[in-house]
Amino acid sequence: MPEVKDSNDQTGISESFLKKLNSIKNIPTLPVILQKLGKEIRNPASDAKRIARIIEDDPAMMARILRVVNSAFYAAAEPVTSIQMAVARIGMTAVNNIAMSTAVFSAFGKAGTEFNRQEFWKHSICTGIAASVLYERVRPVMPERFGKDILHLSGLLHDIGKIIFEQFFHSEFLQSVKKSETDKIPLYEAEKLIIGESHMNVGAWIGQKWNIADELKSVILFHHDPDRAGEKHWGLPGLVHVANYICVVEKLGNGGDSVPISMQPIWDRFGLAGADISAIVATVNEESRKSEVLMTFANGK
16 A cells, blocks of 8 residues: 655645644644554454453543444444453454544534534545445455445545644635535635645545554545555545545535546446446445444534
8 A cells, every 4th residue: 555644745735735734733633542552453462352451441432432333333243341352243453443433533523513514424424334335336346355344434534634624724614615616616626726735635644643544544645536546556445436426416414515526437447337326325324324323423422
């Protein structure tokens, strides 16, 4: 996976805009526990007990993980009562990704009413669900294999740059949303005109600061142009690209986009056509009802 670094070559962010970003003193950070988890997961000698010991040091994080694992989202046959049991049931990486998901919700406080955060998170969650539904349909042509957790986390994070804009470049971002709608241009083009940067590049920047996995940074950076991820790694950005398009067209939440962006070559690679959308949406709507626990986290409950 190509590394996305905090540099002009990798994100396209100009030096002047990079200075603006680096001058923001209260950029949200993720809990230290996630760094510890990431390090432990990469340790070949790690096991469920060691992972559980780290998470149990943060009772709030432990409670959130157990809520998700026991929700309809994961359809547990019997209650999971400990982190060790959760790791045994769904694996270390999946538990880590759930921890990341719940931490992202808590990293951002509630904002003003002009941009509906609840609808934004609904769009992001539904994009992850749609990516998972799509994956099951197109698995034979995928260049890589993905678990349900990474697909949902990819959807959750793909537009994270918009939250940075909405929180720290508030009026300019609202102007961008309006210009996109009025001029019928993609939101990222309006962002470049008004703010001077796109949510993809700024999302990759915050992903670098958070030290998230390269495959997730690639989704954030390339979800509007998956071919830029490279021949071997276009699959995950491609899934999120199509999933995002479907969610925008079908108004599953609202990420601020009024102009759906679709690259036909990506649909062709997957063997998908517009006629497939209705069946996909029906499944997404059914699956989204199982994700209510994630929406409660998004709403700070």
